[in-house]
Each structure stands twice: as C-alpha cells, then as structure tokens.
Amino acid sequence: MSTIIENAQKNGRKYLNEIESKQLLKEAGVPTTDTRLAKSRDEAIAFAKEIGFPAVLKVISPDIVHKSDIGGVKLGLGDGAAVGKAYDEIIATVKSKRPGVKIDGASVQTMAKPGVEVIIGVSKDRQFGPVLMFGMGGILVELLKDVSFRIVPITRYDAHEMIKEMKSFPLLEGYRGSESASIEALEDMLLKVSELAARTPEIKELDLNPVFARRDDAIAVDARIILE
Ligand code: ADP
Numbered sequence: 001m002s003t004i005i006e007n008a009q010k011n012g013r014k015y016l017n018e019i020e021s022k023q024l025l026k027e028a029g030v031p032t033t034d035t036r037l038a039k040s041r042d043e044a045i046a047f048a049k050e051i052g053f054p055a056v057l058k059v060i061s062p063d064i065v066h067k068s069d070i071g072g073v074k075l076g077l078g079d080g081a082a083v084g085k086a087y088d089e090i091i092a093t094v095k096s097k098r099p100g101v102k103i104d105g106a107s108v109q110t111m112a113k114p115g116v117e118v119i120i121g122v123s124k125d126r127q128f129g130p131v132l133m134f135g136m137g138g139i140l141v142e143l144l145k146d147v148s149f150r151i152v153p154i155t156r157y158d159a160h161e162m163i164k165e166m167k168s169f170p171l172l173e174g175y176r177g178s179e180s181a182s183i184e185a186l187e188d189m190l191l192k193v194s195e196l197a198a199r200t201p202e203i204k205e206l207d208l209n210p211v212f213a214r215r216d217d218a219i220a221v222d223a224r225i226i227l228e
C-alpha cells in the first residue's frame with residue numbers, strides 16, 4: 001500500500017488533500033502539476049522561485065473540499081511579492097469565511113498552460129466496484145450531463161470509446177479553430193487512473209477536476225481522493 005494512504009489512515013483521515021492526491025497520482029504515472037506544501041509566506045515564496053513563475057497558490061486544509069468557493073485559489077502569480085501577498089490573503093480569507101477550520105498551509109504549484117477542461121473520476125458501485133468516469137469540464141458537464149462511465153479495469157479501446165462518445169467530442173477535436181487535444185494522452189490518463197483504482201481498494205472516490213487536455217499532453221491541475 002502507498003505510504004501516503006497508510007499515513008492518512010494512521011491519522012484517522014479519510015480525505016487525501018491535493019498534495020497527497022497528486023503524489024499518489026504521480027506514483028501511478030498520471031501527470032500533475034509540480035506541487036509543494038508551504039507552511040509560511042516565506043516558504044511559499046521560496047518554493048515558487050524554485051518551481052518558476054507564473055505560480056498558483058491554493059489553501060490546504062483537511063476541512064475544505066471546494067477551495068475556490070471560499071477564496072482559496074490564486075492563479076497567475078508573477079513574482080515573489082505576488083506570491084507572498086496571495087499567501088496572506090488566502091489564509092486571511094479562509095479564516096474569516098470558515099472560522100475554526102484547520103489550515104495546513106498552501107500548495108504552491110506551476111500555472112499550467114490551458115487546454116480543454118475535462119474531468120476524470122472514480123466512484124464505487126456496490127455491485128460492480130470501482131467505476132471510471134470521463135466528462136467535459138466547466139459548465140458543459142453540468143448543462144449537458146456529458147459524461148461516460150466504464151467498470152474498472154478498462155482497455156485502451158474502452159478509453160477511446162469513453163472519449164469518442166462525448167456529445168462534446170468536437171471540442172476535443174478542435175471546434176471552429178480552437179486547438180485540438182491529444183486523444184492518446186487522455187486515453188493514457190484514463191488507463192493509468194483505471195489501473196490505480198483497480199489495485200487500490202482503499203480508494204473510495206477520486207476526482208481530477210479539472211484535467212487540461214492539450215495538443216500534445218494532458219495534465220491534472222486539481223485532485224482529491226476520498227478513502228474507504
Ligand atoms: P477547487 O477546489 O475550487 O476545485 P481548483 O484547484 O480546481 O479548485 O482550482 C480552480 C480552478 O483554477 C480550476 O478549475 C482551474 O481552471 C484553475 N487552476 C487550478 N490550478 C491550476 C494550475 N495549476 N494551473 C492553471 N490553472 C489552474
């Protein structure tokens with residue numbers, strides 16, 4: 001079992017934060033943004049300088065699932081001063097909006113180049129076990145319920161079909177001059193997530209929301225995992 005899961009279980013936690021989730025995904029071969037936990041303003045600045053600008057900062061708390069809802073995400077930070085200010089603002093805003101929550105610090109990560117936003121998820125069916133989900137991100141998935149499901153484990157052919165049966169598949173092919181996304185990179189990611197879910201019964205739910213599907217690759221910029 002991964003030490004990340006073991007650690008969380010030892011501490012009685014059922015929720016892997018963004019950093020732990022991304023670490024587990026990285027071990028499983030799923031590309032994610034390079035992400036580190038900063039416990040102070042100075043640490044955040046130092047990490048951002050190592051990782052490179054523009055940087056992104058997000059609150060890390062065992063009590064917060066939706067980070068941007070409460071002002072816990074700051075994008076496009078151009079230099080050390082902007083990172084320092086963002087760190088202080090995130091901590092202050094989260095504290096005022098959710099008094100009493102435990103705050104571990106902030107994740108410092110690279111600002112990923114944009115792509116088509118998609119979602120990859122895993123949930124558990126009582127009868128069939130882990131089920132893999134692929135969907136279009138943003139408002140499209142809410143409006144169109146544009147998602148596909150397969151029971152884990154999947155083959156590359158399954159992954160291909162999951163992507164192609166989207167109503168909004170043309171968006172991935174580059175609709176009206178917008179940039180196309182690498183279907184192969186999305187298939188790879190679906191396969192890796194499927195393998196991870198199949199061999200890790202401790203995972204109850206997994207959410208990559210969003211994944212940026214780009215011309216030559218795909219990268220998860222947010223991740224969360226819930227344990228059994
Ligand atoms: P939430 O907990 O609210 O879902 P996210 O981590 O998904 O927070 O961040 C909110 C939005 O910010 C994402 O949907 C994405 O568009 C953008 N975003 C988050 N992280 C990055 C990143 N590393 N690079 C570029 N954009 C990002």
Ligand code: MG
Binds near residue numbers: 209210222
């Ligand atoms: Mg998200």
